[in-house]
Amino acid sequence: MSTPGPRQLARLGLLTGAALALYIFEQWVPRPLPWMRPGLANLAVLLALLVQGPAPALAVQLTKWLVGSLLTGSLGGPAFVIAGVAGSGSWAAMSLTRRWAGRLFGPLGLSLIGATAHQLLQLATAGLFVHQLGLLFLLPLALLSALFSGAFIGLLGGAALKKLAANGWLPAAPIAGSA
Amino acid sequence: MSRVEAPASPRQTLTRADWLLAAALMLLCLGSWAALGRRPPGTLLVIDSPGQSLRLPLAGNQVLFPEGPLGASRVEVQGGRARFAASPCPEQRCVLQGWIHRQGETAACLPNRVVLRLEGSGALDALSR
Numbered sequence: 001m002s003t004p005g006p007r008q009l010a011r012l013g014l015l016t017g018a019a020l021a022l023y024i025f026e027q028w029v030p031r032p033l034p035w036m037r038p039g040l041a042n043l044a045v046l047l048a049l050l051v052q053g054p055a056p057a058l059a060v061q062l063t064k065w066l067v068g069s070l071l072t073g074s075l076g077g078p079a080f081v082i083a084g085v086a087g088s089g090s091w092a093a094m095s096l097t098r099r100w101a102g103r104l105f106g107p108l109g110l111s112l113i114g115a116t117a118h119q120l121l122q123l124a125t126a127g128l129f130v131h132q133l134g135l136l137f138l139l140p141l142a143l144l145s146a147l148f149s150g151a152f153i154g155l156l157g158g159a160a161l162k163k164l165a166a167n168g169w170l171p172a173a174p175i176a177g178s179a
Numbered sequence: 180m181s182r183v184e185a186p187a188s189p190r191q192t193l194t195r196a197d198w199l200l201a202a203a204l205m206l207l208c209l210g211s212w213a214a215l216g217r218r219p220p221g222t223l224l225v226i227d228s229p230g231q232s233l234r235l236p237l238a239g240n241q242v243l244f245p246e247g248p249l250g251a252s253r254v255e256v257q258g259g260r261a262r263f264a265a266s267p268c269p270e271q272r273c274v275l276q277g278w279i280h281r282q283g284e285t286a287a288c289l290p291n292r293v294v295l296r297l298e299g300s301g302a303l304d305a306l307s308r
Contacts, residue, residue, distance in 0.1 A: 078289050101196075109197035112204060129289055137284050140212035147204045158193065 011169075012048065012056050016063050019044035023068040039115065039149045041068070045091060046111055046157045051170060054095035061091045078129050086121040093117035107161060111154030115146040221282040221297025224261050226254060228293045237261060237280075237297060247291030254295060261295055263288060 004012070022040040029038070041064050049057035065087050069075040074083075094114040097105060105113070119142040127135050164170050226233040228245035235241070237259055244251040250267035260280040263273040266288050273288035282299035 104194060104196040105200070106192055106194045106197050108193050109200045112197070112200050116204060126289075135285065135287075137215055137279075137281070140208055140215060143204060143208035143211060147201065147208060150204075151201060154197070 008052065008056075012052060012059065015044045015048045015052075015056075016060050019060050019064040020067055020071070023064055024071060027072055037149065038152050039118070040153070042090070042111070042114065042118075042149075043153050043157055043160070046094070046107060046114065046153060047160060047164075049091075049094055049098060049110070050107060050157070050161060051164075054091075054098070057095065058088075058091055061087050078126075082122055082125045082129075085125045086118045089121040090114040090118035106154075107158040108151065108154035111157060112146070112150035115150030115153065116143070119143065119146040215281075218281045218283060219299055220259060220280055221284065221299050223298040224256060225296040225298060226293065227296065228252075245293045247288070247293045249291045252288055252291055252293045254293075261297065262286065263293075263295070266291060266293075 019041045022044060026037055026040045045057050045061045045064070048060045065084050066075075069080050069083065074080050091114070093116075094110050097110055097113050123135055123138060123142050161170075221237055224235050224237045226235075226243065226245050228247055230246055233243070233245065235256075237256060239256065240258075241256040242264075243254045243256070245254060246252075247267075252263055252267065252273070253265035255262055255264040260278040262278045263276070263286055266273050268288050268290035270290070273286055273291075273293075276286045279286050279295065279297055282297055284297050286295040288294070
């Protein structure tokens with residue numbers, strides 16, 4: 001354990017910047033349904049978790065949520081609250097999984113768990129605003145969305161990690177499981 | 180938060196557990212879809228808007244305009260189904276949701292605070308009353 005060195009801080013800054021850029025970029029990508037986004041910005045959260053640890057990942061997540069909402073103009077609305085709860089829950093699920101079953105799952109598994117937590121919490125929080133049991137009908141769609149976005153981000157994260165390791169961007173500590 | 184956790188060797192490869200998890204998620208998705216698809220069709224449409232709550236039979240062809248803070252939403256009833264046909268909200272989530280026809284199903288427009296709900300004579304109906 002150490003205080004963050006300049007390299008770690010620089011890395012964290014880059015990841016946060018990437019998260020915001022991806023968040024804004026995603027607003028312009030057409031999507032079949034509004035809540036079915038690939039969640040590109042979560043790639044930065046996933047990488048922060050894998051490379052730096054839970055606390056830096058939370059920093060990236062919260063910055064993405066606050067500054068991203070500020071930039072897209074959704075600050076303060078129901079969508080803002082829903083995104084905050086879902087995003088933080090997704091971070092918590094991934095962090096706990098990594099802590100307790102870090103050997104079991106790779107980036108894909110972590111990402112799938114994060115995406116599922118995100119979708120379920122999104123539904124549950126939306127339920128607080130709408131007070132309807134009917135939201136239950138969106139469950140299959142939410143799980144399908146979690147499967148696709150989770151797999152997409154997870155595979156992308158795994159590939160990015162390999163690339164970053166090959167370029168010497170990762171910490172000097174030996175990395176288990178690298179091919 | 181002045182401390183940064185040591186990078187405890189991130190796993191880069193895909194594990195068997197990863198694939199099992201993906202398969203489980205797929206099964207869960209199909210299972211919930213199959214379970215919900217068996218619900219009987221709704222017979223009563225409830226339209227909740229800030230001003231009023233309207234109940235009408237889900238039959239015939241009708242067009243209604245419930246008022247919300249953003250203006251009037253256009254609700255269509257046709258062939259035992261209901262939908263938001265148009266809405267003054269910015270994101271159009273409610274319109275994109277399309278038709279609903281099963282008991283317990285809802286379509287909601289959060290920005291305009293208009294909610295469509297289908298009821299019948301089942302358990303969900305008793306719960307939501």
